[in-house]
Amino acid sequence: MTSYKACYKGYKNSRGLIGATASVAWLNEYDRTYELITYRKKEKWGKKRFIDDVSTIEMDRNCPSTFDNYDHENKHNRLVPNSPCPILYGIRGDDEKELTNAKSLIKSEEVDSWLIFETNQGTDDHLQKKAFNEIQPFQSIITKGIICKIPYTIMGGHVIFKMKDSTEEIDCAAYEPTKKFREVIRELDIGDKVEVYGGVRKEPLTVNLEKINVEYLEKKVEKIENPVCSKCGKHMKSKGTGHGYKCKNCGTKSEKPFFREIKRDINIGFYEVPVCARRHISKPLKRMPKP
Numbered sequence: 503m504t505s506y507k508a509c510y511k512g513y514k515n516s517r518g519l520i521g522a523t524a525s526v527a528w529l530n531e532y533d534r535t536y537e538l539i540t541y542r543k544k545e546k547w548g549k550k551r552f553i554d555d556v557s558t559i560e561m562d563r564n565c566p567s568t569f570d571n572y573d574h575e576n577k578h579n580r581l582v583p584n585s586p587c588p589i590l591y592g593i594r595g596d597d598e599k600e601l602t603n604a605k606s607l608i609k610s611e612e613v614d615s616w617l618i619f620e621t622n623q624g625t626d627d628h629l630q631k632k633a634f635n636e637i638q639p640f641q642s643i644i645t646k647g648i649i650c651k652i653p654y655t656i657m658g659g660h661v662i663f664k665m666k667d668s669t670e671e672i673d674c675a676a677y678e679p680t681k682k683f684r685e686v687i688r689e690l691d692i693g694d695k696v697e698v699y700g701g702v703r704k705e706p707l708t709v710n711l712e713k714i715n716v717e718y719l720e721k722k723v724e725k726i727e728n729p730v731c732s733k734c735g736k737h738m739k740s741k742g743t744g745h746g747y748k749c750k751n752c753g754t755k756s757e758k759p760f761f762r763e764i765k766r767d768i769n770i771g772f773y774e775v776p777v778c779a780r781r782h783i784s785k786p787l788k789r790m791p792k793p
Contacts (some may be wrong), residue, residue: 573777693720730792
């Protein structure tokens with residue numbers, strides 16, 4: 503930055519400078535959104551904020567071009583920063599004109615000032631399509647594969663599954679903060695084809711799921727009864743695992759018992775983590791093209 507004679511100041515580990523520099527360099531070639539950011543009175547900095555949840559919910563209902571305002575299931579107001587910074591709240595949306603209307607609906611402590619920024623929030627601008635053998639730690643990727651190990655839960659409530667493509671295998675994880683999204687992941691089974699979106703953890707190499715597109719569901723069946731002898735009308739007896747069935751009366755043989763298909767508690771389509779666990783840059787499903 504010194505070579506460009508830019509004024510800057512780092513805080514703590516100064517990593518914020520990376521994001522600030524990236525935001526200045528960003529080119530809005532493919533998609534864009536807007537965020538209206540309000541700022542607090544200086545005497546309020548570092549103190550507890552007041553933003554009314556009821557008014558946030560009402561705004562969310564009446565301003566359809568906005569997104570990620572409030573997590574209704576987990577009772578989480580997403581407009582509010584977690585840090586003790588000078589920002590009071592931020593409203594994200596596709597229409598900068600509707601953002602000013604949205605602001606008028608929010609009940610909060612006094613706003614000192616506000617600005618509307620053009621951003622890449624909610625755009626998936628961070629994601630790149632990768633085959634498994636191209637994936638590197640710390641990338642943010644989109645990749646496709648087939649489930650080869652059913653989801654299982656580890657300590658902390660995190661849900662892991664393994665999938666493969668034509669090159670190799672990789673783990674995918676829905677962590678505890680993704681709440682009910684984990685229930686969707688638990689319904690996946692071997693043979694299902696999915697497209698996953700997320701950041702890559704280094705050790706063990708794992709895709710941290712932001713959303714998932716279920717493209718194909720393998721049929722699940724269960725045996726309901728042994729085959730019936732066509733001559734005697736009696737159920738045949740098993741000859742042992744993998745050896746088929748035989749009628750005790752007449753010796754008629756069969757390889758096929760009666761099966762029925764098990765209804766899957768998951769459908770083809772997109773699923774996303776809840777608002778409370780969503781990265782600001784991740785594209786919410788309400789912004790995805792309709793099929």
